[in-house]
Amino acid sequence: xxxxxxxxxxxxxxxxxxxxxxxxxxxxxxxxxxxxxxxxxxxxxxxxxxxxxxxxxxxxxxxxxxxxxxxxxxxxxxxxxxxxxxxxxxxxxxxxxxxxxxxxxxxxxxxxxxxxxxxxxxxxxxxxxxxxxxxxxxxx
Amino acid sequence: xxxxxxxxxxxxxxxxxxxxxxxxxxxxxxxxxxxxxxxxxxxxxxxxxxxxxxxxxxxxxxxxxxxxxxxxxxxxxxxxxxxxxxxxxxxxxxxxxxxxxxxxxxxxxxxxxxxxxxxxxxxxxxxxxxxxxxxxxxxxxxxxxxxxxxxxxxxxxxxxxxxxxxxxxxxxxxxxxxxxxxxxxxxxxxxxxxxxxxxxxxxxxxxxxxxxxxxxxxxxxxxxxxxxxxxxxxxxxxxxxxxxxxxxxxxxxxxxxxxxxxxxxxxxxxxxxxxxxxxxxxxxxxxxxxxxxxxxxxxxxxxxxxxxxxxxxxxxxxxxxxxxxxxxxxxxxxxxxxxxxxxxxxxxxxxxxxxxxxxxxxxxxxxxxxxxxxxxxxxxxxxxxxxxxxxxxxxxxxxxxxxxxxxxxxxxxxxxxxxxxxxxxx
Ligand SMILES: Cc1ncc(COP(=O)(O)O)c(C=O)c1O
Numbered sequence: 355x356x357x358x359x360x361x362x363x364x365x366x367x368x369x370x371x372x373x374x375x376x377x378x379x380x381x382x383x384x385x386x387x388x389x390x391x392x393x394x395x396x397x398x399x400x401x402x403x404x405x406x407x408x409x410x411x412x413x414x415x416x417x418x419x420x421x422x423x424x425x426x427x428x429x430x431x432x433x434x435x436x437x438x439x440x441x442x443x444x445x446x447x448x449x450x451x452x453x454x455x456x457x458x459x460x461x462x463x464x465x466x467x468x469x470x471x472x473x474x475x476x477x478x479x480x481x482x483x484x485x486x487x488x489x490x491x492x493x494x
Numbered sequence: 495x496x497x498x499x500x501x502x503x504x505x506x507x508x509x510x511x512x513x514x515x516x517x518x519x520x521x522x523x524x525x526x527x528x529x530x531x532x533x534x535x536x537x538x539x540x541x542x543x544x545x546x547x548x549x550x551x552x553x554x555x556x557x558x559x560x561x562x563x564x565x566x567x568x569x570x571x572x573x574x575x576x577x578x579x580x581x582x583x584x585x586x587x588x589x590x591x592x593x594x595x596x597x598x599x600x601x602x603x604x605x606x607x608x609x610x611x612x613x614x615x616x617x618x619x620x621x622x623x624x625x626x627x628x629x630x631x632x633x634x635x636x637x638x639x640x641x642x643x644x645x646x647x648x649x650x651x652x653x654x655x656x657x658x659x660x661x662x663x664x665x666x667x668x669x670x671x672x673x674x675x676x677x678x679x680x681x682x683x684x685x686x687x688x689x690x691x692x693x694x695x696x697x698x699x700x701x702x703x704x705x706x707x708x709x710x711x712x713x714x715x716x717x718x719x720x721x722x723x724x725x726x727x728x729x730x731x732x733x734x735x736x737x738x739x740x741x742x743x744x745x746x747x748x749x750x751x752x753x754x755x756x757x758x759x760x761x762x763x764x765x766x767x768x769x770x771x772x773x774x775x776x777x778x779x780x781x782x783x784x785x786x787x788x789x790x791x792x793x794x795x796x797x798x799x800x801x802x803x804x805x806x807x808x809x810x811x812x813x814x815x816x817x818x819x820x821x822x823x824x825x826x827x828x829x830x831x832x833x834x835x836x837x838x839x840x841x842x843x844x845x846x847x848x849x850x851x852x853x854x855x856x857x858x859x860x861x862x863x864x865x866x867x868x869x870x871x872x873x874x875x876x877x878x879x880x881x882x883x884x885x886x887x888x889x890x891x892x893x894x895x896x897x898x899x900x901x902x903x904x905x906x907x908x909x910x911x912x913x914x915x916x917x918x919x920x
Binding site: 372376380407427428430 | 874918
């Protein structure tokens with residue numbers, strides 16, 4: 355599977371120290387990459403529940419591949435969501451189902467609190483649910 | 495009140511390591527081991543005391559000593575250690591009574607925290623004495639711990655919950671409160687100090703008004719007892735509850751003060767050992783208060799830790815602690831107002847050392863996370879007071895809550911930290 359974006363993030367993070375990782379995350383949050391998150395998608399239907407800040411995720415399918423865009427009202431969380439949606443977009447359902455905690459751990463690298471790792475895992479599960487890549491789970 | 499049994503233990507350093515009349519935060523800090531550690535290689539600046547305060551060495555020693563030298567179940571064994579543990583535990587009841595100026599140790603019920611104390615009153619006292627249509631008055635600035643137990647009671651018994659408003663600046667308006675009292679008001683349950691706004695509620699006046707209307711009064715003193723001297727007889731309330739971990743004591747121990755009259759008319763809450771006089775399958779006779787409300791083995795080690803914490807703050811003097819924190823609070827309000835884009839939430843004239851604020855254009859979580867990277871511990875979120883957040887038209891705040899060991903230097907670091915967050919997130 356093509357995890358180029360994910361590898362880019364992971365390798366960049368691995369080369370940085372904790373303090374710089376934190377700033378890198380803020381840079382990702384601030385960078386306007388791709389299309390801006392559509393204003394009309396910042397609604398309850400796209401809200402990911404259970405976060406301290408609000409997180410919205412839009413899911414599209416093109417040629418059997420899943421594409422995600424995410425947004426949050428908190429900058430650090432926006433950075434995390436962006437990293438997650440960039441990393442795991444363009445995968446098939448079967449590929450997405452193979453993404454695990456180990457992948458998430460590589461993006462975390464101790465720069466963040468364990469609480470945020472839990473948040474990132476919740477994001478991964480949310481992406482998988484939206485894509486139907488978690489058997490037995492329905493997107494809320 | 496210490497006995498021969500108690501003095502058999504090694505002398506514990508109960509008093510702070512400095513003189514009584516000179517309040518020296520630097521010396522006080524030396525009593526708290528955790529304050530010398532670093533976080534991300536930066537000195538820890540702990541400004542989340544409203545959630546839980548740190549513990550002085552004397553509290554750690556008391557807990558350690560209890561486990562290492564005096565440990566046995568209380569109220570049970572016919573042996574030396576059980577006697578020692580029981581005396582120590584019951585001695586703390588006297589200390590708590592002293593702290594609150596309660597008439598007697600029998601007015602003091604131990605619980606696991608303030609939440610449990612409020613639930614005890616809601617389930618047992620209010621459960622027995624309130625009926626459908628009776629009214630309870632709370633305020634808009636209550637912690638969820640002083641909202642949800644009454645909602646449970648409402649659902650069970652059909653009582654009516656009325657909510658006294660809070661002003662835009664966080665002030666509590668006595669007249670608006672008084673207007674809510676009716677001849678159906680059976681209980682007024684208010685916080686002493688708002689855990690978000692820092693507002694000090696004039697609880698003595700509230701009690702006077704409630705009494706005149708024929709209502710009983712419960713005060714949530716979780717944030718009240720830590721910032722100022724408290725005298726339950728001057729206040730005149732029926733119940734006063736607080737929690738040990740915010741008063742430099744261990745977690746797992748809380749207090750419910752009740753007047754003799756109220757406690758006597760409160761039916762047992764939980765059943766089990768220790769709360770009975772005699773048990774047979776035909777008839778069980780309950781113990782008198784306070785033991786009636788302490789079913790099962792109580793958290794007596796934690797209580798002993800709380801006793802050491804009370805010794806500690808009393809040696810410093812609650813007045814002196816209050817004065818120090820008052821100065822810190824004024825310094826904090828000034829420092830925050832000097833940062834463009836920072837809006838304090840809660841500017842009541844009578845305010846304890848709890849400072850909430852929002853930063854224009856920034857999410858509280860981001861501000862908290864950036865402060866954290868600088869070793870500054872604050873709380874962000876709704877602080878278990880969602881109705882208050884809704885009233886103030888915000889979703890969350892950053893909260894700096896100060897304790898007896900905080901310094902103006904730490905407040906200045908907070909202000910600098912906020913400016914740093916603004917720069918990073920611009
Ligand atoms: C005003 C107030 N009431 C109640 C509580 C609940 O305290 P505890 O969790 O110890 O029961 C708190 C603290 O969290 C508080 O600040």
